Amino acid sequence: MITAKQLQQALAHISELIVAAEPRLTEIDTVIGDGDHGTGMKRGFSAVYELLRENTFSTVPELFYAVGMELLKKMGGASGVLFGSFFISGSKVRFLNDEEISLSEMALMLQSGVDSIMKRGKAQLGDKTLLDALIPAANAFKDSVTQGCSKKECFEKAYNASIKGAQDTIAMKPKKGRAKNFQSDAIGYPDPGAISVTYIFTGFKNIMSKE
């Protein structure tokens, strides 16, 4: 099981990782975008960090909803809307017990996040976006749950898949977002949003593999 408290801890840790990654994200978005991805992520996740420091959320839906709304309000850019809707849609999943969710419910929450991003952004796998890290991670998580893996293993496999997915974007030609303007010149660089996704799964893995 995964408690709301653990998820809150993980999201605070993820916020720290993303804030620290700002220079790397800025550098990549400067080459194949407009250079604002790092500062947008830093602004959004600094606000999330403060929110989580000042409030304790006892249920998973309340936690995800508050995090999603904070990102939507503070972040801006395409990815602000997309990451915001990721968490908001996760908050709408019907959990058996809102205070403590199962691994299969976590898999459902990841899937609903993927679906909402695809619905909003109309991108597909292979378009060189954050989905190229997120979809493989969500699928790896779901497959690990189906295979009966431990919580630690499920989060490790999702993390590994996100890293591989982000790595795979290096060879891709962008089909969505601002990177599209760079066409073949973007080949050789990873998608900045996909790199951000790897920090989210790094954070989940670090906290969820503790026990």
Ligand SMILES: Nc1ncnc2c1ncn2[C@@H]1O[C@H](COP(=O)(O)OP(=O)(O)O)[C@@H](O)[C@H]1O
């Ligand atoms: N339509 C889309 N679907 C999914 N992800 C997208 C889409 N458009 C952009 N992205 C993601 O957003 C990232 C760029 O975010 P950011 O720089 O914050 O926004 P902006 O493109 O408005 O400058 C990209 O690296 C990509 O991963």
Ligand SMILES: [Mg+2]
């Ligand atoms: Mg940008």
